[in-house]
Amino acid sequence: MKRVSLGNTGLSIFPLIYGTLPLGSLQADLSPQEGGRLIRYALEKGVNCIDTATMYGTYSHIREALRGWGGEVVIATKTHTADPAAAREHVELALKELGRERLEIVHIHGARVADPFTERAAVLEELLKMKEEGKIGHVGLSSHYVEAFRKAAAHPEIEVVHPLINKIGLGIIDGTAAEMAEAIAGCAGAGQGVYAMKAFAGGNLISEARESLAYVAALEGVHGIAIGMLSQKEIDANVSYFQHGVLDEAVWDELEKRRRRLKIMEQFCKGCGKCLDICGSKALSLVNGKAVVDESACVLCGYCGSGCPEFFIRVI
Known part of the structure; x- marks a missing residue:
């Protein structure tokens, strides 16, 4: 299967990342068995990176998917708190729930945090401590702010970034899609791994899914894209695109008719x-x-x- 280097982390991933947000109680509320079956299907198709977060409530889904799995897997999770003690608790919870001794990536999760190096300084320090302890492989940053990633490029302790980007810039708090794309390129140029979120603007661009996906995939510095998938058909369509650049017109015509609200x-x-x-x-x-x-x-x-x-x- 195709693999790309995630910046200078040493991690090698398939460029389609399984976004687990839609599986949990915030959205589709699938059972751990249902969600785990879909994640496992994606793993068997070659996807090897899973994106989650404490607030998603999908650790049980991932644990189910990994039951008996002997292949490689990179797990990226997030902590949304401003309290360093709570951040440690979030990481410990993830380790326990997933049955792992080490998490490959843990992000500071600050959608509304423009300057995480000031507003989340204590959390960053705590995550770096946990990295020294061997519980975290790489510390990352997840945000909807352009400014956060402009600052991140000058902070080598941040090794992975997870920016919001789509062709119309929906959800970017302080700028345009072009400005976010420039910040992304800066992070990649600094050696940070980049995997994007909200390429479909949370479903608002589903009717333009192919064009939207191609836009983000072509941006300078984007190593991968996290996509939430709720069916094997979606997984197959996305894997085919990222592996071969193939777009099955009939399948994508059907997928682009889906609407969410x-x-x-x-x-x-x-x-x-x-x-x-x-x-x-x-x-x-x-x-x-x-x-x-x-x-x-x-x-x-x-x-x-x-x-x-x-x-x-x-x-x-």
Whole structure:
């Protein structure tokens, strides 16, 4: 299978990364068995890097997929906290839940953090300690800010970056797609591994999936793209594209007809506003005491659902 070097990390990955966010309770809410079956199918097809996060709730899905698996696998997870003690707990939880002694990549997960080297300095220090302890292979940065990656290029302790990028720039908080692309190239030029997220803008660009995927894949410095996949057909289509550059017109025509949206059960919403605090795209607001989504700004990440104490928000 095709392999690319992830910057200077020494890691070699297939350029399609399995994004597990859609499998968990924030979105499709698949059982560990259902989600694990899909991840395992992708592994058997040659995908060897899995992207997850503490808040995704998909460790059980990955653990199920890896049951009895003897092949190579690179696991990248994230901690979203500003508290270094909690960050350590997140890493320890991932190690325990996944049954591993070492995680290949752990990102500072700061979608709304423009300067992680100031705002998450203590978390970075803690992750670097855990790297010295042998529990983390490489420390990374995940963000929706152009400025965060401009700064990251000057910080060699960050070895992998996970930027939001799509052809229309939807979800980028402080700039354009062109500006993010420039920052990505700068990170790659500094030797950092780069794998992109939200190439389809969380599903908003599904009707233009082929063009959207080609745009991100062609950007200077992009080594791989994380894509959430909920069927074997999606996995096959994406593997074929990244391995051979082949686009089966019939399959992609069908995939591009899929639509997703953020569902807020407004009749139950209590208007606490906790979802607004989490939304990195500022796509939510309170109207007449109820949470309302601006679909033109929403990237369908589903993070807002994790903040709803009543679980009344989900990507469907």
